[in-house]
Amino acid sequence: MELSKNFIPGAVETKWYQHWIDQGYFHSVPNDKPAYTVVIPPPNVTGVLHMGHCLNNTIQDILVRRARMQGMNPCWVPGTDHASIATEAKVVAMLRERGIAKSSLSREEFLSYAWEWKEKYGGIILQQLRKMGCSLDWERTSFTMDPDYYETVIKVFIDLYKKGKIYRGKRMINWDVKAKTALSDEEVIHKEVNGKMYHIKYKLDLPGDEYITIATVRPETIFGDTAICVHPKDPRYTHLVGKHAFVPMINRRIPIIADDYIEIEFGTGALKVTPAHDINDFQLGQKHGLEVIDTMNDDGTMNDAAPMYLGKDRIEVRKIIAADLEAAGNLVKIEDYVNQVGFSERTDAIVEPRLSLQWWVDMKQLAAPALEKVMSDEIHFHPAKFKNVYRHWMENIKDWCISRQLWWGHRIPAWYxxxxxxxxxxxxxKVYTTYPETVGKELYQDADCLDTWFSSWLWPIEVFKGMSNPNNAEINYYYPTSTLVTAPEIIFFWVARMIMAGEEYMGKIPFKDVYFTGIVRDKQGRKMSKSLGNSPDLLGLIDQYGADAVRFGIMIASPAGNDLLFDESTLEQGRNFNSKLWNATKLLKMWEPRQSKEGVVPEDAAFAMDWFQAKLSATQLEVDEMLKTFRLSEALKTIYGLIWDDYCSWYLEWIKPGFEQPIHATVFEKSIEFYDALLQLLHPFMPFITEEIHHTLKTQTEDLCVKELAPISKVDESVLHAGVLLKNVISTLRDARNKNQIKPKDTIELHIQSDNNTAYQRIQNILAKQINAKSIAFTNTAIGSSIVVALEKDKFYLVADQAIDTASLKENLLKDLAHQKGFLESVEKKLANEKFVQNAKPEVIAIEQKKKADALARIQTIEESLAQL
RNA sequence: GGGAGCAUAGCUCAGUUGGUUCAGAGCAUCUCGUUUACACCGAGAGGGUCCGCGGUUCGAGCCCGUGUGCUCCCA
Incomplete structure (x- = not known):
C-alpha cells in the first residue's frame, strides 16, 4: 500500500469520529467497572466555540480518553446552559433587527421567540465539540431548562425558602440599565476609567453668601442628595454641622451631618450623600435616617426628581450639567481623576447601584461545609493555590441576589x-392548597427569573436526575463525579455553589478533583475578546491544521493553572508532529515487504530493542505519574520527546537496515509493537492521527480508542544507562567530526581505548553507522596522527584522510583541562571543610568523593591526550 | 484600601524534602548538510550575576526578611 506523501487530517477526522460514535464507545451505562465521571461546564446555549472552550474541553477529553484506556467506565456528560441574561440579550437584539420591541410582546410571545432561537442556534457549539474529537456521551445531552431540570430548580427554590434560607429584601443591588436587571456582584467588572472630579459649592442656609464645597465624580446625582457629611473632627466644618445647605439648581434644603466614615484628606472633606445611588451613601443614610430619593428610571434616564433633565441618560447629563452648574454659579473647578467603574459583564453597560426589592439566598450556613471540604482536601484543587482564593471568598461571603428582571429562565415561584x-x-x-386563606383571591406571579447560576449549581446532580428522581441507579453510580475542569474565573459563580448544593441536597461532595485551567490570552498577553478581535476562529484553525494539531498546540503551551499565551506557531509545531508521525509510519511500511526470518537477530538491533523497551517503560511510568497529578502539558512534552527523539531519531536509525537490505522479521515486529504503544500513549492528546496510524500499521483486532493499556514492564536500568552512554559517545564524536570539518560523506577509522571494551563491543555496529566509521578497533596505546577525544575515562582516536588541525584540538583540550581543574579544586575545598564533613549526609559526601575521583581520572586522560599531540 | 500570586536562556515554562560533573526542556537563533521516512527534515553549537539587597546554613534558584516590577481577585 502506497501512503500519501503527507498526512491529511480532514477526512480522517470525520471518518474516525463517526466510527467511534457508531460503535457506541462514548456511551456509558453503569456497570462493574469503576466510574470516571466528568460533567462539562455547560457552555451558553447560543454560544460558539472559542479558545477557552477549546482548552477546557481538550483537557476533559484527555482525562476521559485516558480513563477509558485504563479500563474505567468513563462518562462525560455534554449539555448547555440557558444563560438567561446573555441569551435574552441576543434575542432582544434579534427582535430589534426585525423591528420588534420586547416591550410590545407578551411574556409568552417573547418566550416563543426565545425557544425558536434556542432550537435554531442551540446545537452549534455541541457540533463544534465533535469536530475537536471530544468523546462526550451524546445520549446524555442536557439543558438547564429541560422539563425535569426546570422543575428541580423550582423545587430547590421552594425548599430553601421553606428552610428560611431564601428571603426577599430591599437592598442596594447592581443595576444593568441596558438589560434592565439586577446583577450579582460577580457579574460586575471593575475597570479603571479616566473621569473628572467636579468641585461643586452648595449655598448654606445662613445669613450672608456662604457656601460649602463638595467633590464628586457623579455630578448628575446631586438631585438625589439628602445630606452633606463631614468628619466630626474636621476643623473646617465643625461649625456647620447641624446647619443646612441647598442642592444647586433645585434648591432643596438638606442637612449637614457628621460621621467619622469621612476621610478628611479626600476631596474637600465634605461628601454629598446620595443614598439611592451609592452603596456607602445608602449605609450612611440608614445610620442617620436620611431620606432616599431615586433620580433615575430603570433604563438609566433621569426621572422627575431632576425635572430639567427628564428622560436624558445619566451619562449624557454628566456631560452637560457642568455648564449649567457653571451658569448657576455653583461650579468651583473640574479636575482629572481616575476611578474604578463597574461594568456589566454581559452588556458592558455602566452598572448603577440601585435600591431594589430582590430575592436573596442566605449564604452563611451553606458556605461553612463547602469551605471545610476544600480546606481538608476532600476536594482537591489543582493547582492548590486556588484554595487560598476560595477560602478568602467563603469566609467573607455575602448573600446571593438570585432574582433577575428577565423572562428567559426559571420563573420565580412566588405569588402576590x-x-x-x-x-x-x-x-x-398549590398556592391555593397550601395557603387556604388565598382561595378566592386574585394572585399574580413574580415576573422575574432566577439567576442562571441558581440552576447551574445543580448540574452534577441533575444531569443524572439526582433530584427529579432521587436515588436512581445512575446518580448512585456516577455521583460524586471525578474531575471538574473549569476556569478560575468562575470559582465563586459555579464551583463554590456546586459544592454547597452537593452538600445540601446529596450530602456528598459533587466532585473529587477540580482542575483550573488558565485563561487563554493572545501573544501580547491580552485576554481574548470579541471587542479586541484577537480571538481566532477555531473552526478555521481546525480546517487549516487539523484537530489533533490544534489540541497539541493548545496543550503544549498550557501549564496547569497558569494563563496560556496562544501563539499559532504551536499549532504549526503540532502539524509538524503529525508529519513526523506519518513519516515514521511510511518508513516502517517501506520495510514491511523486505523482512527476513533467517538467522538470529543482529546484536546491535537486539541492543536497540532492549534499550527502547527500557526507555518506553520508564517514560510510561513518568507519564502515568504526571497525568495522576494533572501535569498534562508536561506529559505531552514527554511523549513528544519520546516519539520524536528516542524513537525516530535514535531507535529507528539504530535498527535501520543498510541500503536495500532486509530487516529481521523479529526486529520489524517489535518496532511495530513499540510504535503502537507510543500511539496509545499519545492517543488521549491526539486521538485522530493515532487511531488512523494504529490501523495503518497492521490489521488490528480492536480500535485504539478502547484498547486497554497493558501493564508497564520492569525497567532495565543498566541497559538504559548503556543507551545514555552510547548517545553521549555518538554526539561527542559527531561534534569532533564537525569541528574538524570532516564531511558527512567521508568515513573515518575509530580506535577506542577503554578499560571496559565489552561495553562497546555490543554497540559498535550502531556506533559505526551513526558516526560514519568504516572500522572500529580497540587499542591499549595511543594512535598517532589522529583526532583524540576524551569522554569520561575513555579515549577515542579518529583517523581521517584529511589533515588534522592540532592547534585547535590542543586549545579545546586545554580549555577542558582548566575547567576540570577548577572543578576539582572546588570539590576538594568542600571535602576539606570540616563542617561539611560533619554535617552533610553520608551519601552526599560519597557523591563528592566520587566527583573528586572522576575529575582526577578525567584530568589524567586529558593530560595523556595532550602529551600525544 | 484588603487579599492572592508571579519574577529562572530572546520567548513560553520545568526545577519535587536546601546537596550528583558546576540550572533543564520546547520554540526561536547560529553553523553544517538535500545519503531513498521526513526541509513540516537531519547533525551540531551558542545562549542564564536564577529581579535587587540582606539573613539562616558547611552548602540557597529552592528557606526567612526587605525592596522593586508585573498580574489577578475583592472593596
Missing part, C-alpha cells in the same frame, strides 16, 4: 396578592 403578601409554591393551584 393585592396586599403584597407572598406565597411560595410550585404552581398557583
Amino acid at each position: 396578592d393585592k396586599e403584597g403578601n407572598v406565597y411560595v409554591e410550585a404552581s398557583l393551584e
Whole structure:
C-alpha cells in the first residue's frame, strides 16, 4: 500500500469520529467497572466555540480518553446552559433587527421567540465539540431548562425558602440599565476609567453668601442628595454641622451631618450623600435616617426628581450639567481623576447601584461545609493555590441576589396578592392548597427569573436526575463525579455553589478533583475578546491544521493553572508532529515487504530493542505519574520527546537496515509493537492521527480508542544507562567530526581505548553507522596522527584522510583541562571543610568523593591526550 | 484600601524534602548538510550575576526578611 506523501487530517477526522460514535464507545451505562465521571461546564446555549472552550474541553477529553484506556467506565456528560441574561440579550437584539420591541410582546410571545432561537442556534457549539474529537456521551445531552431540570430548580427554590434560607429584601443591588436587571456582584467588572472630579459649592442656609464645597465624580446625582457629611473632627466644618445647605439648581434644603466614615484628606472633606445611588451613601443614610430619593428610571434616564433633565441618560447629563452648574454659579473647578467603574459583564453597560426589592439566598450556613471540604482536601484543587482564593471568598461571603428582571429562565415561584403578601409554591393551584386563606383571591406571579447560576449549581446532580428522581441507579453510580475542569474565573459563580448544593441536597461532595485551567490570552498577553478581535476562529484553525494539531498546540503551551499565551506557531509545531508521525509510519511500511526470518537477530538491533523497551517503560511510568497529578502539558512534552527523539531519531536509525537490505522479521515486529504503544500513549492528546496510524500499521483486532493499556514492564536500568552512554559517545564524536570539518560523506577509522571494551563491543555496529566509521578497533596505546577525544575515562582516536588541525584540538583540550581543574579544586575545598564533613549526609559526601575521583581520572586522560599531540 | 500570586536562556515554562560533573526542556537563533521516512527534515553549537539587597546554613534558584516590577481577585 502506497501512503500519501503527507498526512491529511480532514477526512480522517470525520471518518474516525463517526466510527467511534457508531460503535457506541462514548456511551456509558453503569456497570462493574469503576466510574470516571466528568460533567462539562455547560457552555451558553447560543454560544460558539472559542479558545477557552477549546482548552477546557481538550483537557476533559484527555482525562476521559485516558480513563477509558485504563479500563474505567468513563462518562462525560455534554449539555448547555440557558444563560438567561446573555441569551435574552441576543434575542432582544434579534427582535430589534426585525423591528420588534420586547416591550410590545407578551411574556409568552417573547418566550416563543426565545425557544425558536434556542432550537435554531442551540446545537452549534455541541457540533463544534465533535469536530475537536471530544468523546462526550451524546445520549446524555442536557439543558438547564429541560422539563425535569426546570422543575428541580423550582423545587430547590421552594425548599430553601421553606428552610428560611431564601428571603426577599430591599437592598442596594447592581443595576444593568441596558438589560434592565439586577446583577450579582460577580457579574460586575471593575475597570479603571479616566473621569473628572467636579468641585461643586452648595449655598448654606445662613445669613450672608456662604457656601460649602463638595467633590464628586457623579455630578448628575446631586438631585438625589439628602445630606452633606463631614468628619466630626474636621476643623473646617465643625461649625456647620447641624446647619443646612441647598442642592444647586433645585434648591432643596438638606442637612449637614457628621460621621467619622469621612476621610478628611479626600476631596474637600465634605461628601454629598446620595443614598439611592451609592452603596456607602445608602449605609450612611440608614445610620442617620436620611431620606432616599431615586433620580433615575430603570433604563438609566433621569426621572422627575431632576425635572430639567427628564428622560436624558445619566451619562449624557454628566456631560452637560457642568455648564449649567457653571451658569448657576455653583461650579468651583473640574479636575482629572481616575476611578474604578463597574461594568456589566454581559452588556458592558455602566452598572448603577440601585435600591431594589430582590430575592436573596442566605449564604452563611451553606458556605461553612463547602469551605471545610476544600480546606481538608476532600476536594482537591489543582493547582492548590486556588484554595487560598476560595477560602478568602467563603469566609467573607455575602448573600446571593438570585432574582433577575428577565423572562428567559426559571420563573420565580412566588405569588402576590393585592396586599403584597407572598406565597411560595410550585404552581398557583398549590398556592391555593397550601395557603387556604388565598382561595378566592386574585394572585399574580413574580415576573422575574432566577439567576442562571441558581440552576447551574445543580448540574452534577441533575444531569443524572439526582433530584427529579432521587436515588436512581445512575446518580448512585456516577455521583460524586471525578474531575471538574473549569476556569478560575468562575470559582465563586459555579464551583463554590456546586459544592454547597452537593452538600445540601446529596450530602456528598459533587466532585473529587477540580482542575483550573488558565485563561487563554493572545501573544501580547491580552485576554481574548470579541471587542479586541484577537480571538481566532477555531473552526478555521481546525480546517487549516487539523484537530489533533490544534489540541497539541493548545496543550503544549498550557501549564496547569497558569494563563496560556496562544501563539499559532504551536499549532504549526503540532502539524509538524503529525508529519513526523506519518513519516515514521511510511518508513516502517517501506520495510514491511523486505523482512527476513533467517538467522538470529543482529546484536546491535537486539541492543536497540532492549534499550527502547527500557526507555518506553520508564517514560510510561513518568507519564502515568504526571497525568495522576494533572501535569498534562508536561506529559505531552514527554511523549513528544519520546516519539520524536528516542524513537525516530535514535531507535529507528539504530535498527535501520543498510541500503536495500532486509530487516529481521523479529526486529520489524517489535518496532511495530513499540510504535503502537507510543500511539496509545499519545492517543488521549491526539486521538485522530493515532487511531488512523494504529490501523495503518497492521490489521488490528480492536480500535485504539478502547484498547486497554497493558501493564508497564520492569525497567532495565543498566541497559538504559548503556543507551545514555552510547548517545553521549555518538554526539561527542559527531561534534569532533564537525569541528574538524570532516564531511558527512567521508568515513573515518575509530580506535577506542577503554578499560571496559565489552561495553562497546555490543554497540559498535550502531556506533559505526551513526558516526560514519568504516572500522572500529580497540587499542591499549595511543594512535598517532589522529583526532583524540576524551569522554569520561575513555579515549577515542579518529583517523581521517584529511589533515588534522592540532592547534585547535590542543586549545579545546586545554580549555577542558582548566575547567576540570577548577572543578576539582572546588570539590576538594568542600571535602576539606570540616563542617561539611560533619554535617552533610553520608551519601552526599560519597557523591563528592566520587566527583573528586572522576575529575582526577578525567584530568589524567586529558593530560595523556595532550602529551600525544 | 484588603487579599492572592508571579519574577529562572530572546520567548513560553520545568526545577519535587536546601546537596550528583558546576540550572533543564520546547520554540526561536547560529553553523553544517538535500545519503531513498521526513526541509513540516537531519547533525551540531551558542545562549542564564536564577529581579535587587540582606539573613539562616558547611552548602540557597529552592528557606526567612526587605525592596522593586508585573498580574489577578475583592472593596
